[in-house]
Amino acid sequence: MINFLRKMEGKTQSPPAAGIVEVIWAWIGSFTGIAAVGLIHFYLLDNTASIMLIGSFGASAVLIYGVIRSPLAQPRNLMGGHIISALIGVTVFKILGDIQWLAAAAAVSTAIALMHITKTLHPPGGATALIAVIGGESVHRLGYVYVLMPVGLGALIMLAVALLVNNISSKRSYPEFWL
Amino acid sequence: MSIRSRNVPVPDISEEDVIEAMKDIQGYMDITPADFREIYRTAYRHAVSRLLKTLKAAEIMTQNVHVLYADTPLNEAAALLADKGITGTPVTDGSNHVIGVISEKDFLRRMGAGKSDSFMQITARLITNGGCLTDNIKAKTVGEIMSSPAVTITEDVSVGTLSALMSSRNINRLPVVDADGGLKGIVTRSDIINSFGVFGGFDD
Numbered sequence: 176m177i178n179f180l181r182k183m184e185g186k187t188q189s190p191p192a193a194g195i196v197e198v199i200w201a202w203i204g205s206f207t208g209i210a211a212v213g214l215i216h217f218y219l220l221d222n223t224a225s226i227m228l229i230g231s232f233g234a235s236a237v238l239i240y241g242v243i244r245s246p247l248a249q250p251r252n253l254m255g256g257h258i259i260s261a262l263i264g265v266t267v268f269k270i271l272g273d274i275q276w277l278a279a280a281a282a283v284s285t286a287i288a289l290m291h292i293t294k295t296l297h298p299p300g301g302a303t304a305l306i307a308v309i310g311g312e313s314v315h316r317l318g319y320v321y322v323l324m325p326v327g328l329g330a331l332i333m334l335a336v337a338l339l340v341n342n343i344s345s346k347r348s349y350p351e352f353w354l
Numbered sequence: 355m356s357i358r359s360r361n362v363p364v365p366d367i368s369e370e371d372v373i374e375a376m377k378d379i380q381g382y383m384d385i386t387p388a389d390f391r392e393i394y395r396t397a398y399r400h401a402v403s404r405l406l407k408t409l410k411a412a413e414i415m416t417q418n419v420h421v422l423y424a425d426t427p428l429n430e431a432a433a434l435l436a437d438k439g440i441t442g443t444p445v446t447d448g449s450n451h452v453i454g455v456i457s458e459k460d461f462l463r464r465m466g467a468g469k470s471d472s473f474m475q476i477t478a479r480l481i482t483n484g485g486c487l488t489d490n491i492k493a494k495t496v497g498e499i500m501s502s503p504a505v506t507i508t509e510d511v512s513v514g515t516l517s518a519l520m521s522s523r524n525i526n527r528l529p530v531v532d533a534d535g536g537l538k539g540i541v542t543r544s545d546i547i548n549s550f551g552v553f554g555g556f557d558d
Contacts, residue, residue, distance in 0.1 A: 187369065187388030191377045245384035346380045 256297025264307025
C-alpha cells in the first residue's frame with residue numbers, strides 16, 4: 176500500500192519551457208489552422224446542416240502547431256487517430272447510445288486502445304470519440320459521415336496548414352515521420 | 355559470460371545535463387528528463403553489447419608479433435622481453451605455428467620453484483634463506499618453462515568473447531592464429547583497453 180502511494184510522489188521535473196520564438200510560431204500556426212477550418216464552418220457551410228469545427232480540433236492544434244516534434248503530433252497520428260476514434264465513437268453510439276455514460280466511457284477507452292494498437296495515438300482522438308457520443312443532434316444525425324466530415328476533412332485541412340507553417344522557420348521542420 | 359551479467363558502467367549524465375541539452379535544442383521536447391536518462395542508459399548498454407559482439411580480434415590485434423623459439427636460452431629470452439618492453443610472447447616452431455606462450459608469469463613460477471609465487475614472495479624468501487633469484491632457471495631454454503599448449507583465438511572472435519577468455523583463464527595475451535594454426539597477430543589486455551576508445555565520444 177505504501178509503495179502504491181509512493182509511486183505518486185513524482186520522480187523528475189518538468190522539461191524546460193519553450194522559447195519565445197517557438198511560442199510565436201505555435202500561435203501563428205494554430206491561429207491559421209483553426210481559422211481555416213472555422214471559416215469553412217461559419218461561412219461556407221453557413222446555411223447547411225454540416226459542421227466543420229469540433230472541439231477536438233482545438234486539442235489537435237496544440238500538438239501539430241505547438242509540439243511539432245512529438246510522436247503524438249505527426250501526420251500518421253493526427254489523421255489515423257482522428258479517423259479511428261471517429262469510427263469507434265459512431266459505432267459505440269449506435270450500439271450503446273441509449274445509456275449515455277456507458278457509451279461515452281466505452282467510446283473513449285476503446286478509441287484509446289485502438290489508437291495504441293495501430294500506433295496512431297493522438298490525444299484529441301479521445302475527444303473526437305467522445306463528441307460522437309455527446310455531440311448532440313448535429314453530430315448524431317451524420318452517422319458515419321462524421322468520420323469524413325468534419326473529422327477527416329477538418330484534420331486534413333489542419334495538416335496542410337501545419338506542413339506549410341511549421342516549415343517556414345529554418346529551425347523547425349515537420350513532420351518527423353509519415354509512416 | 356554475457357555482457358548483461360556484468361554491470362557495464364555508464365557515464366552518468368545528470369538531470370541537469372539533460373535539461374541543459376533540452377534548452378540547447380529548439381522546440382518543446384515532449385519527454386521528461388528522467389525518461390530521457392532511462393533511455394540513454396539502456397541505449398548505452400545496448401551499444402556496448404553490440405560493439406563487444408561486432409568488434410573482432412582482427413580489428414584490435416597487433417600484427418608484428420615478437421616471437422621466441424623453444425630452444426632460445428632464457429637469458430636471451432629475458433633480454434628480448436626487456437628490450438621490447440613487453441611481458442610475454444608466443445613461442446613458435448620453424449613454420450610459424452604457435453606451440454606455447456612464455457611470459458613473466460612463467461619466469462616467476464620457475465623462480466619460485468613451482469609454487470605460484472609473486473616476485474615479492476620469492477624475494478622475501480630469498481632474503482630470509484639466502485640464495486639467488488635465478489637458481490632454478492639458469493641454463494634453461496624457453497621450451498622448458500613456457501606454457502603449452504597455448505590458448506589461441508582466430509581473427510573472427512569477438513572482443514566480448516576474447517576478454518571473457520582472458521578473464522576466465524587469467525591470462526594477458528591471446529595469440530591470433532589462422533585456420534592452420536599459423537601466427538597472424540596477438541591481442542593483449544592493453545589492446546582491449548585501447549579499443550574502449552570506441553565507446554566514448556558520441557559526436558553526432
